[in-house]
Amino acid sequence: MKKLNGKIIAEKIKNNLIEEVKKLKEKTGKAAHLVVLQYGEDEASKAYAQRIEKNCKNIGIEFEYQQFIEEPGKFKEILKKANQDPQITSIMVQQPLPKNLKDSLEMINPQKDVEGITSASLGKLFVGLETLNPATAEACMEILDYYDIPIKGQRAVVVGRSNIVGKPVSILLQQKHATVTMCHSRTKDLEWELKQADIVIAAVGSAEMIKGTMLNENSIIIDVGTNFIDGKLLGDVDFDSAAEKVKAITPVPGGVGTVTNQILMRNIVKSFKILHGITI
Known part of the structure; x- marks a missing residue:
């Protein structure tokens, strides 16, 4: 099992942004x-x-x-x-x-909507136009890209259909030519769906709901969950049981959330460039 460490990615984004912000200040x-x-x-x-x-x-x-x-x-x-x-x-x-x-x-x-939560921002995402994407959805894609995880032609299962994670990440995955299945609380046989997946995006908001027995050994798990239970931060996936079985998984903490923080910063810089007519 490979641990997909988000801290490395976040540090890289942060360092790039520090340099970019410095240059933008000099320019404008x-x-x-x-x-x-x-x-x-x-x-x-x-x-x-x-x-x-x-x-x-x-x-x-x-x-x-x-x-x-x-x-x-x-x-x-x-x-x-x-x-x-x-x-x-x-x-x-x-x-x-x-x-x-x-x-x-x-x-x-919408040009200042760094969380990508307005209908205008989400609408542009839906039709494939340049916009400010929800940071957590973008973070999932950033992790897959950094670790060179194939997306084209892969079967991706997204668990959770929120407007800030589940729905936008499903669109981003489709744009990269994945075959996407959306699952949620009313999905009849979630375990069957998960066992077919090459990539799982867990964004349901229920602590350790997804167990290792529900996953296949070749799957890549991106755990978006942030559930505080008795003062401890837990993901939507039972990390210990999943780590024994799957190919790769993001930890909680130290995974998606860490990258999300810096993607938000990148969106803030991006909105500045949009408003000042600077090529993105």
């Missing part, structure tokens, strides 16, 4: 500027914003964080201003959001 006299907007007091969202801030500072990206409590009108007003402000080149809206603000995600300027 400006820096990419991310604003993160949070509504409410969700501690996990706040902690995530702090990790993003650290990554931005490491690369040379300007970071701004604003939190709103019981001010839905002001939240939308600031979001509109961020869309229009030429100094702000990237926008993230932290989730979860209350029902009365869920439509605010669609307010984000």
Whole structure:
């Protein structure tokens, strides 16, 4: 079994971005500027914003964080201003959001949508146009590419159909000419589907749901899961049992999540280039 270490890939992306950001500053006299907007007091969202801030500072990206409590009108007003402000080149809206603000995600300027979550961004991905792709879906592809894992003609099974991972990664795999099967909570025989797979993308959000006995010995496993159980981070795949059987697997932590963090940074730089008319 080969462990697909995401830390190596993340470090490579980070170092490339540091150099690119430096050159962009010399060329334009400006820096990419991310604003993160949070509504409410969700501690996990706040902690995530702090990790993003650290990554931005490491690369040379300007970071701004604003939190709103019981001010839905002001939240939308600031979001509109961020869309229009030429100094702000990237926008993230932290989730979860209350029902009365869920439509605010669609307010984000697609050119500043570094998470690739608006219908405009996802629509471009669907038809194969250049856009800002969801970072986790892109991270899955980055890992496959880095380790020279064949995709063309391979059978890929994606477990999970979210708009930020399952659906977009299925499209990215199809663009690389994989035959893709989408599985979810209502799939009749998940084990049968998994045993046919050359590549498995596990993004269902259920700790260690996929056991080694459900997989075939030649499969490549990309585990997107981030489940905190009793203070421990676990993937959607039971790593120990899977590692005894499969050809290669990403660890949790140290796999997809690590790469995702740097892909988000790359999207922030990409949005800066789009807004300044710099060839990507």
